[in-house]
Amino acid sequence: MLVGEVKSLKEIYGSDLIAPGHRACAGCGALVAVRQILMASRRPLIVVSATSCLEVTSTPYPQTMWKVPWVHLLFENAATAASGIEAALKVLSKKYGRQEHYIIAFGGDGGTFDIGIQALSGALERGHRFLYVCYDNEAYMNTGIQRSGATPLGAATTTSPVGAKIVGKTQQKKDLMEIVVAHRVPYAATASPSHWKDLMNKVRKAQSYDGPTFIHVIAPCTRGWYFDPSDTIKMARLAVETRYWPLYEVENGRYRITHPVPNPKPLEEFLKVQKRLNHLLLPENAEILERLKAYVNKRWERLERLSACFA
Amino acid sequence: MALLQPKTLKPMSTSEAIAYAVKQANVDVIAAYPITPQTIIVERLSEYVNNGELDAEYVAVESEHSAMSACVAASLTGARVFTSTASQGLALMHEVLYLASGLRCPIVMAIANRALSAPINIHCDHSDVMGSRDAGWIHIFAENGQQAYDRIFQAFRLAEDEDILLPVGVNIDGFFLSHAVEGIATMSDSEAAMFLPPRKAKYYLDSSMPMTFGAFALPDWYFEIKHQVAEVMERVPKKLAEVEELYYKMTGRIYGHVGAYRTEDAEVCLICAGSAAITAKSAVANLRSKGIKAGLLSIRLFRPFPVDSIIPHVKDAKALIVMDRAMSPGAPSAPIAQDMKAALYDSGLNIPVANFVYGLGGRDISVVDFENIVMKVMEDLKAGRPIGRGVRYWGLRK
Ligand SMILES: Cc1ncc(C[n+]2csc(CCOP(=O)(O)OP(=O)(O)O)c2C)c(N)n1
Ligand code: SF4
Numbered sequence: 001m002l003v004g005e006v007k008s009l010k011e012i013y014g015s016d017l018i019a020p021g022h023r024a025c026a027g028c029g030a031l032v033a034v035r036q037i038l039m040a041s042r043r044p045l046i047v048v049s050a051t052s053c054l055e056v057t058s059t060p061y062p063q064t065m066w067k068v069p070w071v072h073l074l075f076e077n078a079a080t081a082a083s084g085i086e087a088a089l090k091v092l093s094k095k096y097g098r099q100e101h102y103i104i105a106f107g108g109d110g111g112t113f114d115i116g117i118q119a120l121s122g123a124l125e126r127g128h129r130f131l132y133v134c135y136d137n138e139a140y141m142n143t144g145i146q147r148s149g150a151t152p153l154g155a156a157t158t159t160s161p162v163g164a165k166i167v168g169k170t171q172q173k174k175d176l177m178e179i180v181v182a183h184r185v186p187y188a189a190t191a192s193p194s195h196w197k198d199l200m201n202k203v204r205k206a207q208s209y210d211g212p213t214f215i216h217v218i219a220p221c222t223r224g225w226y227f228d229p230s231d232t233i234k235m236a237r238l239a240v241e242t243r244y245w246p247l248y249e250v251e252n253g254r255y256r257i258t259h260p261v262p263n264p265k266p267l268e269e270f271l272k273v274q275k276r277l278n279h280l281l282l283p284e285n286a287e288i289l290e291r292l293k294a295y296v297n298k299r300w301e302r303l304e305r306l307s308a309c310f311a
Numbered sequence: 312m313a314l315l316q317p318k319t320l321k322p323m324s325t326s327e328a329i330a331y332a333v334k335q336a337n338v339d340v341i342a343a344y345p346i347t348p349q350t351i352i353v354e355r356l357s358e359y360v361n362n363g364e365l366d367a368e369y370v371a372v373e374s375e376h377s378a379m380s381a382c383v384a385a386s387l388t389g390a391r392v393f394t395s396t397a398s399q400g401l402a403l404m405h406e407v408l409y410l411a412s413g414l415r416c417p418i419v420m421a422i423a424n425r426a427l428s429a430p431i432n433i434h435c436d437h438s439d440v441m442g443s444r445d446a447g448w449i450h451i452f453a454e455n456g457q458q459a460y461d462r463i464f465q466a467f468r469l470a471e472d473e474d475i476l477l478p479v480g481v482n483i484d485g486f487f488l489s490h491a492v493e494g495i496a497t498m499s500d501s502e503a504a505m506f507l508p509p510r511k512a513k514y515y516l517d518s519s520m521p522m523t524f525g526a527f528a529l530p531d532w533y534f535e536i537k538h539q540v541a542e543v544m545e546r547v548p549k550k551l552a553e554v555e556e557l558y559y560k561m562t563g564r565i566y567g568h569v570g571a572y573r574t575e576d577a578e579v580c581l582i583c584a585g586s587a588a589i590t591a592k593s594a595v596a597n598l599r600s601k602g603i604k605a606g607l608l609s610i611r612l613f614r615p616f617p618v619d620s621i622i623p624h625v626k627d628a629k630a631l632i633v634m635d636r637a638m639s640p641g642a643p644s645a646p647i648a649q650d651m652k653a654a655l656y657d658s659g660l661n662i663p664v665a666n667f668v669y670g671l672g673g674r675d676i677s678v679v680d681f682e683n684i685v686m687k688v689m690e691d692l693k694a695g696r697p698i699g700r701g702v703r704y705w706g707l708r709k
Contacts, residue, residue, distance in 0.1 A: 072412075084340065085516060092388060095339065099517065122377055239528075
């Protein structure tokens with residue numbers, strides 16, 4: 001069950017593992033991505049979450065949205081919690097015949113790029129069998145939209161505001177995928193809820209490996225990015241179509257772009273619809289825009305070259 | 312049940328004795344990170360796992376924060392879990408310690424008590440555990456290797472009891488105990504298994520009964536959930552006594568919440584925790600031979616603070632001397648004295664308490680030191696000088 005490729009919506013219909021009535025904002029990209037990932041996941045499943053919007057909106061005691069066994073410990077230790085569960089079930093199944101489970105750990109960008117990167121690195125290095133998903137809304141949303149290591153250059157957040165002297169975040173986004181890939185994990189991929197089939201099949205592929213795997217999924221945030229809640233998927237799609245969010249996978253070191261974008265839309269299309277970034281279109285910020293574009297283009301070119309190497 | 316007498320004493324350091332007990336406790340998961348003076352415990356456990364003598368997963372994590380995180384998560388699957396740390400390691404775990412108690416994980420942790428930076432120092436004091444004393448853990452102090460070995464079994468049995476489900480710290484003085492070798496009476500593996508059958512968890516992570524652990528609670532529930540930990544603490548002394556009774560039937564060894572030596576008619580009673588109790592005991596014996604009515608009360612169960620077990624031993628003393636191996640800068644007393652004074656006040660006893668901080672960073676305290684401390688307090692008493700204000704520092708260079 002739930003092992004082959006997902007080809008149609010019909011196959012996953014009825015496999016929802018989250019109950020309706022969670023407390024995330026209308027149009028929260030994270031919740032859409034999480035729902036898709038769980039629908040695609042193999043079973044039986046245990047889910048771990050880091051402290052984040054996902055955690056606080058899904059489990060206001062005594063309620064829970066999770067229909068699966070679920071655990072949250074802290075902000076920075078989702079990867080370690082997954083390690084502990086995996087290690088325990090391994091030995092319990094050997095000693096007492098307990099059932100093994102698939103494990104998915106969810107962390108936001110803050111809990112993954114920043115405070116949790118040590119724990120993630122340790123877990124990847126040790127080789128526990130679990131899927132780590134970083135849902136990336138490019139800021140600390142749960143604490144009120146502060147900049148994180150995932151926030152793009154120039155973006156306005158509450159700790160990188162657009163000021164008269166300094167315009168938004170002054171650093172480029174950290175390339176988390178490359179950090180993960182450097183751990184030589186068997187499978188790492190990027191994904192977007194706008195390309196749900198691609199995302200679901202990446203989940204299935206990741207879970208076919210006996211080791212740590214990683215998916216980096218874009219999660220547009222209506223509050224932090226400032227857009228209409230009905231536009232979440234449009235935002236995610238624009239990110240892909242402008243090459244801002246390349247969809248690719250690294251399977252045993254082999255790079256492959258899973259959704260080529262031969263005729264990308266201008267990056268401006270993605271920026272202009274979000275208040276956190278649309279100031280970059282002002283003439284006085286042209287230089288920042290150029291640097292952001294250069295970052296996006298360089299990364300895409302590099303991915304193309306790497307994919308060509310393995311073609 | 313017949314009393315099982317140890318056939319032989321095995322020479323072991325306290326660290327080795329603890330590792331041996333953990334092996335016999337048939338733990339499922341160990342997650343740990345090295346720090347002196349705890350390291351030998353996890354080294355031995357790694358050997359046991361790698362030699363196939365212990366069927367457990369040893370997770371060599373990348374920090375103590377992760378060690379405790381992995382332990383909590385593993386414990387939530389229903390596994391029997393052990394870890395060990397000291398000093399900076401315990402400090403780094405601090406955030407996670409509250410999860411172990413709040414999520415009711417019966418983890419057992421050996422703490423080889425060590426001073427905290429700065430300045431960096433690898434030797435014994437109790438600053439590490441005192442910094443974590445409000446995290447909802449049960450804490451036991453061992454005075455020697457034998458107690459440490461025995462307490463590991465009792466700790467698991469207590470922690471995993473359905474009425475308790477709290478983590479337990481077994482504290483041993485760094486180097487003074489961790490590295491000291493003595494003859495240890497051990498149980499056979501089958502005796503150990505009889506005392507400590509595999510853990511039977513009622514609530515755990517499993518898809519057959521999906522449950523949510525670690526939900527967030529707003530003001531409408533947080534208070535009640537936290538209060539449960541305090542409520543359980545009230546049940547601990549009785550439960551530990553039951554566990555000790557069972558253990559006594561198998562081994563003939565029993566320790567109690569406190570260790571009392573010649574307290575019945577003592578005018579001045581020393582109170583301390585850890586290996587210093589053994590030294591203080593000799594001092595009391597010497598003082599008694601000189602006709603001085605000294606006594607000793609060793610705090611063996613530190614959290615919950617066993618007020619009911621303490622008071623009968625001290626209620627008739629003229630003065631108490633509380634020896635603290637940790638500081639609480641700016642506080643009116645060091646940690647154990649704070650607890651003692653509160654216990655006396657609650658019991659309606661107005662006994663003066665002299666509070667000495669001693670032995671920080673591994674500074675030695677001798678039998679003669681303890682004799683001198685008692686003599687000094689007795690002199691003060693006789694001369695009508697107050698003994699009970701503030702903290703004094705014993706053995707501090709001027
Ligand atoms: C040690 C620690 N520091 C800070 C916090 C406060 N905190 C909770 S969630 C959060 C931000 C989470 O951001 P992210 O991981 O990006 O997820 P998001 O909320 O954006 O979904 C922060 C800073 C915390 N819980 N723990
Ligand atoms: S603030 Fe953003 S990430 Fe958080 S729940 Fe709302 S939309 Fe989702």
